[in-house]
Amino acid sequence: MNIDFHCHTTASDGSLDPSTLIDLALERDVKMLSVTDHDTMDAYRQFGPAANQLQLIPGIELSTQWSRRGVHIVGLNVDIDSEPMEQAIRQQSAARQGRAEIIAERLARLGFSGCLEGAQSFSSGPQVGRPHFAQYLLKIGAVSTIDQAFKRYLGAGKVGDVKDQWPELDTVIGWIRDAGGVAVLAHPTKYKVTRTKLVELIGAFKAAGGEAMEVISGAQVPSVTRDMARLCRDSGLDASCGSDFHSLNQPWASLGHVAPLPDDCTAIWRRWR
Numbered sequence: 001m002n003i004d005f006h007c008h009t010t011a012s013d014g015s016l017d018p019s020t021l022i023d024l025a026l027e028r029d030v031k032m033l034s035v036t037d038h039d040t041m042d043a044y045r046q047f048g049p050a051a052n053q054l055q056l057i058p059g060i061e062l063s064t065q066w067s068r069r070g071v072h073i074v075g076l077n078v079d080i081d082s083e084p085m086e087q088a089i090r091q092q093s094a095a096r097q098g099r100a101e102i103i104a105e106r107l108a109r110l111g112f113s114g115c116l117e118g119a120q121s122f123s124s125g126p127q128v129g130r131p132h133f134a135q136y137l138l139k140i141g142a143v144s145t146i147d148q149a150f151k152r153y154l155g156a157g158k159v160g161d162v163k164d165q166w167p168e169l170d171t172v173i174g175w176i177r178d179a180g181g182v183a184v185l186a187h188p189t190k191y192k193v194t195r196t197k198l199v200e201l202i203g204a205f206k207a208a209g210g211e212a213m214e215v216i217s218g219a220q221v222p223s224v225t226r227d228m229a230r231l232c233r234d235s236g237l238d239a240s241c242g243s244d245f246h247s248l249n250q251p252w253a254s255l256g257h258v259a260p261l262p263d264d265c266t267a268i269w270r271r272w273r
Contacts, residue, residue: 017124034076096127
């Protein structure tokens with residue numbers, strides 16, 4: 001079964017509007033889908049009738065911090081209309097706006113003026129994220145590619161890497177659980193930490209109430225999948241997977257193109273089938 005439990009729309013930093021993403025999912029024969037925009041569930045209020053042709057699991061990707069590192073937690077099967085989730089989204093929206101202002105201020109000190117307004121011009125909604133700043137830096141000629149914008153200014157450890165606006169790990173997991181959802185550690189291989197730190201993160205995640213981790217995130221080599229599956233099993237967590245789709249021009253994160261989970265993993269979607 002084709003399952004994708006991590007993707008994005010124009011409600012956050014994706015390039016396709018919610019209805020177009022659903023059309024693409026149907027075209028690629030996705031059977032179970034969770035749209036996990038950053039810190040918002042607005043996409044679920046924009047889907048058309050076509051969304052009824054697949055099993056849609058309400059989801060969100062929430063920003064948090066652990067040990068002074070930015071970490072993302074996916075919430076699956078959350079109640080979109082619950083007060084805990086609405087409150088979480090309000091708090092995250094305020095944090096995201098404050099973060100955008102700090103990024104713009106830091107870039108201005110480097111001589112790049114108008115970055116906040118410029119980034120907002122690339123956002124289809126109220127949210128402004130680092131990809132929007134990257135697009136603006138590309139537009140004004142400060143960089144030659146989006147990737148270069150992250151390597152020079154917006155990536156981990158750079159001036160645009162602002163983490164301390166986000167709530168702590170246990171707070172975010174609490175929001176998800178209070179909204180009836182399941183907390184999933186997103187793309188654990190992308191945090192660029194040592195093996196010891198990754199094991200420590202997974203332990204802290206589970207201790208705070210986390211129940212699953214993404215064993216597969218986008219295109220990854222089989223050896224990484226086997227390693228993540230082993231960590232998942234050893235930690236007593238269920239397994240999830242997703243493309244982390246944002247754009248059609250990123251073949252390494254292609255909607256619906258996700259390898260099957262290893263047979264010895266306990267798939268999170270068994271809860272909803």
